[in-house]
Amino acid sequence: MKGLKLVYRGKTKDVYRNNDGTYVLKLKDDATGKDGVFDPGENSVGLSIKGLGRESLKLTKYYFTKIIKNGIPTHYLKSNLEEVTMTVKPATVFGKGLEFVCRRKATGSFIKRYGEYIAEGAGLDYFVEATLKDDGRCDPPITKDALVMLDMMSDEEYETCKKLTQDITKIVEADLKTKGMELYDIKFEFGKSADGEIMLIDEISGGCMRVYKDGKNLQPMDLTKLVLNE
Numbered sequence: 310m311k312g313l314k315l316v317y318r319g320k321t322k323d324v325y326r327n328n329d330g331t332y333v334l335k336l337k338d339d340a341t342g343k344d345g346v347f348d349p350g351e352n353s354v355g356l357s358i359k360g361l362g363r364e365s366l367k368l369t370k371y372y373f374t375k376i377i378k379n380g381i382p383t384h385y386l387k388s389n390l391e392e393v394t395m396t397v398k399p400a401t402v403f404g405k406g407l408e409f410v411c412r413r414k415a416t417g418s419f420i421k422r423y424g425e426y427i428a429e430g431a432g433l434d435y436f437v438e439a440t441l442k443d444d445g446r447c448d449p450p451i452t453k454d455a456l457v458m459l460d461m462m463s464d465e466e467y468e469t470c471k472k473l474t475q476d477i478t479k480i481v482e483a484d485l486k487t488k489g490m491e492l493y494d495i496k497f498e499f500g501k502s503a504d505g506e507i508m509l510i511d512e513i514s515g516g517c518m519r520v521y522k523d524g525k526n527l528q529p530m531d532l533t534k535l536v537l538n539e
Contacts, residue, residue, distance in 0.1 A: 334395045336362035340516050362393045364533040365514035372513040376477055382508035400500030400510045404461035406442030409470055411435055411478040414493040435475045469507050470499045493519040
């Protein structure tokens with residue numbers, strides 16, 4: 310982008326640095342999946358959907374606004390739908406990046422690992438797990454003890470991220486429920502501000518969650534339209 314320094318080129322967004330110290334996220338039309346089928350649990354780009362970046366930004370703005378109103382700290386500052394960009398505060402990630410997944414229904418990788426003990430679609434009580442952002446190792450789950458032992462975060466920081474994950478999930482879940490949709494799982498990322506405050510970072514879009522309506526798994530573009538009544 311003109312006048313901005315490219316910092317990182319990612320799967321679904323590129324990151325640029327502003328002269329004022331803020332960062333600009335440029336959302337792409339790429340989505341994670343396999344063989345052309347969308348799947349938020351995959352760790353590689355599987356398809357491109359025209360207009361997805363803009364729709365993802367719309368939903369991200371919508372949910373970040375709700376989350377901020379609930380007193381939860383985030384990196385969000387503003388968005389530009391025309392340029393498909395989001396301006397955010399600088400943040401330091403844990404390790405080389407962590408994702409916190411909150412599960413309300415057993416599906417995806419959870420079933421792959423634990424299907425011997427639970428049925429597909431069975432209820433889960435805001436179950437939280439952390440996974441490393443490591444494409445080469447297929448984003449492996451990691452325990453709190455391991456995170457502390459590897460000096461990626463403290464016990465207290467893990468518990469803060471876990472509680473924020475559950476609290477934000479409840480906000481999103483309640484909103485979806487009013488529109489006749491059911492949240493199965495959702496993933497978040499957290500980072501620390503310059504003064505050490507843990508805050509929600511990245512995006513909250515259809516590419517970050519599994520949502521069902523009338524027994525059907527919604528695609529990201531359809532989800533945004535239903536949430537925003539477009």
